[in-house]
Amino acid sequence: MDIKNIRQEMALLDDVIPLEGHHYAACLQTYEAASSQRKLILEWFTNHVIPQIPRDSASFLSIGCGAGELDVKILAAAKEQASTIAYVGLEPDSKQCERFTASMALPSDQNIRVETLNTNFEKYTEQRRFDRVLMVHSLYYMNDPERAIEKALNLVNESGKLIILIASNDTLNELSSSFWQMENGGSTWFSEDLSKHLDKRGVAFDRHRIKAKLDITSCCAPESEQGIRIADFIAQAPTGELPPGLRTMIFSYLEATSHLDGEMRWLPHNVDAFII
Template structure:
């Protein structure tokens, strides 16, 4: 069971006890996708992630074929510009092959359309399945988990499988959230995913430490502006805490967000992401 944040679990006078509102139901996939799109539109994190990933992919020789597996590809908002840039760098004859998997069928279909449109010369494969259910003997130069490793039932098993899918000289690139002020709300309120707690970047660090790999870790700073989220589509605030909020719980969540916001007006919160570059020895 996930550990509850102690500051949010207190009965101090004047402090809302968020855990009084538990349990909360999980988000429906359609509501999740809608809230995700709204949340990302208010954050500069995606731009930083795309820039970081593109810099890693640019290290691949332009004259060599490139194969990428995007685990939890969503609608392709991250992969489409990356595939376009990679295809633009490739010399004639160097095939770029981009595979995306996502358990949400409509998202996988949107990924397929987005990447094909952005990189018409690339070979694109989209599959609606979980990483555990992916049936392939293919090997990849790059495997990415962009905010998707949270949903695997076993982090260590997923990392081992991803590394085993790498071609010689290949890299595993993981973008994963640390347990900061914003994510403490999700850690407190979100229901467990398929019977397991939410994994944060400290879990990824701990599991990688015992695998005998070359690992480089850095943190990308980012910010999300949730100003006006109290009057916006309900899906935005629900996605922020990864749960379907009741009317009674929403004021408590807004209070916690205001307490964690950066000074200077509005409702701007730190939204960093931990970036991992993993190579087999």
């Protein structure tokens, strides 16, 4: 099964319903549970980011923080390094904001201040500067990635860093980019695009590859709810709303491009971490 065949079938569609709301959150949770990436990202933050934050007072801005599953662990690690912490989460989805607030709630810790802002990054107008600005898998959703990067850099203080985690454009993301292009009328950025942009602008950065795997075994089981959610998140569209032929092609593509390890089928789920 070739991605070109899927794109040809997609070209026949009038429209694609985007993945959003409660279904998006459910698919994201299932997708992340099937991947080793979250644990490896936390290990990378613990080894490469947290040791470099100021020891007296540290501030974070997490752009596209979601429900805060990663942020709460980053905060816990930062508590071991800094005496006081200000942590701001920025998220456009109100339900995800509520989950972030609940996840980050700490019992009367006077040395930690957590704030949640329910807004798009494009509409964020505050001028506070931070020690660390985090964009973990959020650059894809920016209408203008170049402008978003410049804006994020302007929110970093003199000794601070912008941390961007973004996937490489490998087999796993060919489906995502195809559907993103149809839904949004343009292509999304991956790590290769970010690297080229920073090189062009003469911006210095360090780049680290975090190698992970996504277990798609359930995607090969007929009518598996877990498999459907994983496929929906990969495609960034509810596959059940697609024509049956196209839906079958998507699941066949995932199986054909996967690696078999015993009874487990997996796809590389790598992410590149940029320190700017």
